[in-house]
Amino acid sequence: MTYPTNWNLARYFYSGLDDAKLASDIAQILPRTIAFAEKYEKTFASFIDSEQILEFYTDYTTLSHEMATPSYYLFYRSSLDTQDLDVTKKMGEVDYIHTEASNRLLFVAQGWKFIGYDRIMTRANDPKLAKYKNDLISTANSIKYILSEREEYVLNMKSRPLGLANSLHDEITGSYEFMMNIDGEEKKLTEEEVRSYRQHTDRSIRMESYKSLRRVYNSKQNQITLGNIYASIVKDWTSEIRMRGYNNNVIAQRNISEEMDDEVVNLLLSEIQKAYPIYARFLKAKAKMLTLESDFAVFDTSAPLGKSDKDFTFEETYALHLSVMQDFDTDFYEYSKRMIEEERIDVFPRAGKRGGAFASYRKGEESFVLLNFTGKLRDVSTISHELGHAIHGHLSQVQEAPVYDSPLSMAETASIFSEMLLGEKVKSIVSTEEYKDYLNERLGDIFATIFRQVQYVVFEKQVHEAIHAGQELSYKDLNKLWRAEQDKLYGGVVQYDVPAEDESGWSMIPHIFHTPFYCYAYAFGNILTFALYNQVKS
Numbered sequence: 001m002t003y004p005t006n007w008n009l010a011r012y013f014y015s016g017l018d019d020a021k022l023a024s025d026i027a028q029i030l031p032r033t034i035a036f037a038e039k040y041e042k043t044f045a046s047f048i049d050s051e052q053i054l055e056f057y058t059d060y061t062t063l064s065h066e067m068a069t070p071s072y073y074l075f076y077r078s079s080l081d082t083q084d085l086d087v088t089k090k091m092g093e094v095d096y097i098h099t100e101a102s103n104r105l106l107f108v109a110q111g112w113k114f115i116g117y118d119r120i121m122t123r124a125n126d127p128k129l130a131k132y133k134n135d136l137i138s139t140a141n142s143i144k145y146i147l148s149e150r151e152e153y154v155l156n157m158k159s160r161p162l163g164l165a166n167s168l169h170d171e172i173t174g175s176y177e178f179m180m181n182i183d184g185e186e187k188k189l190t191e192e193e194v195r196s197y198r199q200h201t202d203r204s205i206r207m208e209s210y211k212s213l214r215r216v217y218n219s220k221q222n223q224i225t226l227g228n229i230y231a232s233i234v235k236d237w238t239s240e241i242r243m244r245g246y247n248n249n250v251i252a253q254r255n256i257s258e259e260m261d262d263e264v265v266n267l268l269l270s271e272i273q274k275a276y277p278i279y280a281r282f283l284k285a286k287a288k289m290l291t292l293e294s295d296f297a298v299f300d301t302s303a304p305l306g307k308s309d310k311d312f313t314f315e316e317t318y319a320l321h322l323s324v325m326q327d328f329d330t331d332f333y334e335y336s337k338r339m340i341e342e343e344r345i346d347v348f349p350r351a352g353k354r355g356g357a358f359a360s361y362r363k364g365e366e367s368f369v370l371l372n373f374t375g376k377l378r379d380v381s382t383i384s385h386e387l388g389h390a391i392h393g394h395l396s397q398v399q400e401a402p403v404y405d406s407p408l409s410m411a412e413t414a415s416i417f418s419e420m421l422l423g424e425k426v427k428s429i430v431s432t433e434e435y436k437d438y439l440n441e442r443l444g445d446i447f448a449t450i451f452r453q454v455q456y457v458v459f460e461k462q463v464h465e466a467i468h469a470g471q472e473l474s475y476k477d478l479n480k481l482w483r484a485e486q487d488k489l490y491g492g493v494v495q496y497d498v499p500a501e502d503e504s505g506w507s508m509i510p511h512i513f514h515t516p517f518y519c520y521a522y523a524f525g526n527i528l529t530f531a532l533y534n535q536v537k538s
């Protein structure tokens with residue numbers, strides 16, 4: 001069985017950047033927004049009738065959906081080629097129109113603010129608005145942080161250059177070239193390819209892979225750029241914390257968007273930090289199995305255990321995923337099959353393609369998955385993970401748009417659940433040696449998605465708090481803070497190959513640039529999913 005392995009965006013969106021439909025969809029954004037604003041801006045604040053609110057929701061949802069379609073297309077295009085300047089330019093143009101449009105929609109937040117907490121909560125409990133209940137509750141909870149219309153307008157205009165800082169991290173790291181010595185030959189590789197060598201059985205190759213990444217990220221020039229991008233993002237975030245009155249709690253804004261209580265998040269962070277020694281124990285055991293007890297290095301932390309370095313073809317990997325889904329649930333199976341057959345999975349790494357893997361979905365549209373498949377056992381888990389997201393997006397279609405997206409803390413539930421389903425199947429199809437490897441990887445992943453993510457957030461919190469308190473942090477300060485937190489996590493088991501000052505690991509984590517404090521959602525999602533999986537089992 002051979003599958004199509006590229007996205008067919010023309011099938012779902014536009015034939016290309018020069019498609020007249022794309023131009024007209026973009027051109028329609030502002031006029032449609034203005035028509036919507038004219039219909040509601042004078043009256044919305046006086047709406048107390050459920051019928052009126054229902055009609056408003058319907059119109060608003062339609063408008064938001066139409067407005068977003070060109071952006072989705074351009075985002076997918078830029079994910080396939082982050083270096084495509086025509087796409088980047090078009091994104092900038094659409095972004096400008098969106099800023100203009102959202103300025104026209106500022107009256108909505110002001111209207112909710114005027115309607116007030118009590119009256120919104122009354123509507124939230126009205127059966128006629130049951131489909132929107134959760135959106136009404138979160139609106140009620142968030143209105144106290146909304147500033148005046150004029151202030152919101154200024155912030156909105158100021159947010160454009162910040163968007164640039166966000167994409168600058170992607171663009172600039174996407175343009176990096178990595179040289180790596182493999183079998184005596186200097187090869188030019190993508191970041192994704194270099195990263196995959198960190199899991200190589202040959203220690204010297206793992207070391208080379210680390211060195212290759214570091215040569216690029218640790219260069220003074222890149223550190224200055226990435227350090228400044230990061231500091232400007234943090235400064236913007238912390239200014240907003242002050243302006244909107246989040247009580248000096250730098251993580252509050254994320255907790256509200258996540259619908260998480262501060263206490264729950266604090267508990268999550270502190271409990272995992274207390275559990276760090278478990279990770280150190282795992283690394284110690286691993287060092288022993290690899291007979292590297294005396295000099296277990298940072299480039300050994302992701303080492304495989306087995307002697308086999310089995311490569312999987314995409315076809316066999318996908319077949320495995322399908323068989324796991326088939327055993328679990330018909331919907332899961334059918335949708336996984338459709339995802340690949342209907343050309344919505346982009347499989348292989350290419351120069352310029354965005355790194356990592358993701359799934360993207362929204363109300364009224366099919367899910368899309370991007371992979372960078374390199375044929376390792378790890379990639380097998382990634383497929384199950386991302387397809388779990390895709391299925392989540394598919395099954396959520398019964399929800400209305402304003403409540404379609406789950407908060408990030410719940411968004412990892414289906415993905416991790418799928419990975420856990422895969423785990424049992426793997427045992428039955430691989431040799432003992434391979435299974436040992438797999439378990440090592442699974443544990444490594446669990447530590448990475450619970451412990452390491454918490455370590456990221458603890459680092460972020462320190463940086464945000466320092467900057468919020470008026471400190472200036474250079475990239476060297478960031479490096480030292482990073483090393484200190486990493487050290488706590490490793491518990492003295494790991495030896496470093498670079499001094500703390502050159503420890504640029506933070507600069508390789510897109511999430512802390514894009515979505516501050518996102519990473520705790522992984523830890524939360526994992527723990528939640530373990531509990532859920534145990535319930536399914538019993």
Ligand SMILES: [Zn+2]
Nearest residue numbers: 385389412415
């Ligand atoms: Zn995920």
